Amino acid sequence: MSGHPPALTPGPEAMAFLELIRSGALPIQGFMTAAEAASVRERGVLPDGTPWPVPVVLPVPESAAGAASLLLTDPEGAPLAVLDATGGWRAEGRDHLAGTLRPQAAPRYGALRRLRSAPAEIRTRRAEAGTAGGPLLAVLTGRPLHHRALAQIRAAVRAAGAAELLVLVDTPADSEGAAPAVAAALAALPVPAHLVVLTLPGGTAGAPVPADRRDALAAHVAAAYGADRLLVAAGPGEERPPVGGAPIPVLRQPVWALDTGTGAWAPAAEIEPARRRAEPDDAATAAMLDRGEPLPEWFSPREVAAELARARPPRSRRGLTLFFTGLSGSGKSTVARGVAEQVGAAGRTVTLLDGDVVRRLLSAGLTFSRADRDLNIRRIGYVAAEVARHGGVAVCAPIAPYAATRAEVRAMAEATGDFFLVHVATPLEVCEERDRKGLYAKARAGEIPEFTGISDPYEAPEDADLVIDTTGVAESDSVAAVVAALRADGRLPAAPRRDT
Ligand SMILES: Nc1ncnc2c1ncn2[C@@H]1O[C@H](COP(=O)(O)OS(=O)(=O)O)[C@@H](OP(=O)(O)O)[C@H]1O
Numbered sequence: 001m002s003g004h005p006p007a008l009t010p011g012p013e014a015m016a017f018l019e020l021i022r023s024g025a026l027p028i029q030g031f032m033t034a035a036e037a038a039s040v041r042e043r044g045v046l047p048d049g050t051p052w053p054v055p056v057v058l059p060v061p062e063s064a065a066g067a068a069s070l071l072l073t074d075p076e077g078a079p080l081a082v083l084d085a086t087g088g089w090r091a092e093g094r095d096h097l098a099g100t101l102r103p104q105a106a107p108r109y110g111a112l113r114r115l116r117s118a119p120a121e122i123r124t125r126r127a128e129a130g131t132a133g134g135p136l137l138a139v140l141t142g143r144p145l146h147h148r149a150l151a152q153i154r155a156a157v158r159a160a161g162a163a164e165l166l167v168l169v170d171t172p173a174d175s176e177g178a179a180p181a182v183a184a185a186l187a188a189l190p191v192p193a194h195l196v197v198l199t200l201p202g203g204t205a206g207a208p209v210p211a212d213r214r215d216a217l218a219a220h221v222a223a224a225y226g227a228d229r230l231l232v233a234a235g236p237g238e239e240r241p242p243v244g245g246a247p248i249p250v251l252r253q254p255v256w257a258l259d260t261g262t263g264a265w266a267p268a269a270e271i272e273p274a275r276r277r278a279e280p281d282d283a284a285t286a287a288m289l290d291r292g293e294p295l296p297e298w299f300s301p302r303e304v305a306a307e308l309a310r311a312r313p314p315r316s317r318r319g320l321t322l323f324f325t326g327l328s329g330s331g332k333s334t335v336a337r338g339v340a341e342q343v344g345a346a347g348r349t350v351t352l353l354d355g356d357v358v359r360r361l362l363s364a365g366l367t368f369s370r371a372d373r374d375l376n377i378r379r380i381g382y383v384a385a386e387v388a389r390h391g392g393v394a395v396c397a398p399i400a401p402y403a404a405t406r407a408e409v410r411a412m413a414e415a416t417g418d419f420f421l422v423h424v425a426t427p428l429e430v431c432e433e434r435d436r437k438g439l440y441a442k443a444r445a446g447e448i449p450e451f452t453g454i455s456d457p458y459e460a461p462e463d464a465d466l467v468i469d470t471t472g473v474a475e476s477d478s479v480a481a482v483v484a485a486l487r488a489d490g491r492l493p494a495a496p497r498r499d500t
């Protein structure tokens with residue numbers, strides 16, 4: 001056997017545990033055995049009776065199930081820790097390894113690394129400030145803090161007599177999540193706050209864990225940072241269940257609302273119904289941002305609203321991948337060209353990625369096999385997502401016959417902007433009748449193999465945002481139909497007024 005243990009990049013859930021364990025944010029040293037995991041899942045206690053909220057398990061591929069040790073790496077392959085394995089086990093068709101962790105180099109991957117402070121760093125900072133040992137209220141949030149949440153935090157600070165706050169922001173490992181918006185709210189807090197970004201398992205990181213168990217796990221983390229109580233910021237109108245088995249008290253608050261008579265936030269039950277105004281929910285907030293409307297001042301502090309508007313610009317300025325799909329000759333290129341012109345005329349920057357042109361440059365040399373078509377579509381999706389990242393509109397017009405590949409492109413595009421799918425559903429007979437390039441005749445004669453619609457599949461989309469059929473329709477009308485749909489969604493500025 002060689003001296004090198006096999007390497008594994010854990011999935012998001014195990015990775016989140018790995019980070020918390022190695023930073024000292026959880027009072028455990030590694031991943032659980034089958035008996036420990038089952039006991040925790042079923043009864044909320046370890047086999048010795050100690051309360052513990054969430055199973056801490058490491059799923060591994062079958063090839064690693066018998067390993068004596070395992071090198072755990074970040075997604076780029078950099079070593080994070082060695083697992084000294086005590087045994088493998090199988091559950092729900094997956095292999096797992098139990099064992100203790102030996103940390104290696106400090107992690108560097110992921111978003112906002114400099115804000116992912118370990119408990120020891122916060123303890124040192126407090127010792128230097130002379131506040132170590134004083135009351136510390138932890139607030140856990142995965143969402144922006146608006147006036148309602150800030151009022152609730154102020155009330156909890158008063159009740160706890162806390163002179164300091166620890167704000168724990170739960171974000172996915174690879175994105176900033178709500179952290180910038182939460183940072184924008186710090187100045188509105190009544191006492192100085194330490195801001196720490198972390199990724200809690202079970203929420204953003206994968207398998208669902210019941211809210212009370214998740215909050216108990218968060219209480220262990222908060223305690224490791226020196227907090228003596230934890231407030232979990234609730235969503236609009238949300239009341240979280242009570243928590244048992246936590247190492248520090250987890251505070252609960254009822255639903256709060258704005259008292260329009262006094263302009264103050266208070267428990268909804270204490271406000272006269274006629275003067276009670278609920279906070280907008282997430283969908284309403286997103287809709288206001290999409291339309292470019294300012295968030296009302298009674299709802300959100302100006303700095304928080306500004307940060308949210310930066311992160312989610314109005315639809316008329318947000319990057320967009322406008323993706324046409326359909327058979328050869330259906331009208332994709334013609335309509336895409338016309339739409340791109342009008343998108344440009346409306347004042348947006350636009351890049352046209354037409355099927356034919358892409359095939360000549362970006363995808364030169366590729367065939368029409370499934371693998372090559374998929375590669376072609378992924379390349380188009382990648383370029384489109386980059387255009388959208390910078391606020392541009394990428395208009396794409398390939399056949400893109402496979403639903404799975406289109407879904408991949410949608411996911412890629414939505415990571416940097418919006419995605420709008422137009423199915424140009426002109427029937428095959430009409431496309432074949434047009435046969436602009438004589439390709440259908442050649443395909444029928446067997447001279448072109450794997451021709452879409454003739455000898456190769458076309459999977460019609462079920463997730464199109466717009467379906468058009470160009471049969472017997474003037475080109476300008478087809479273009480106008482797409483432009484109107486974009487305008488209706490606020491993706492283009494309103495039509496310019498013609499006064500003359
Ligand atoms: N076997 C086969 N099947 C389909 N199409 C063929 C084939 N061979 C050549 N062509 C010509 O290539 C154009 C389609 O290229 P795309 O890049 O859009 O296709 S795909 O999305 O990768 O499937 C397509 O152009 P459009 O008519 O603009 O769609 C055809 O002219």
Ligand SMILES: Nc1ncnc2c1ncn2[C@@H]1O[C@H](COP(=O)(O)OP(=O)(O)O)[C@@H](O)[C@H]1O
Binds near residue numbers: 327334434471472475
């Ligand atoms: N309403 C319409 N929209 C788009 N194309 C139309 C329309 N009516 C007729 N056509 C004709 O259909 C053909 C479509 O070709 P093209 O745009 O290259 O399709 P694709 O890119 O899907 O292969 C063109 O010759 C175009 O003039």
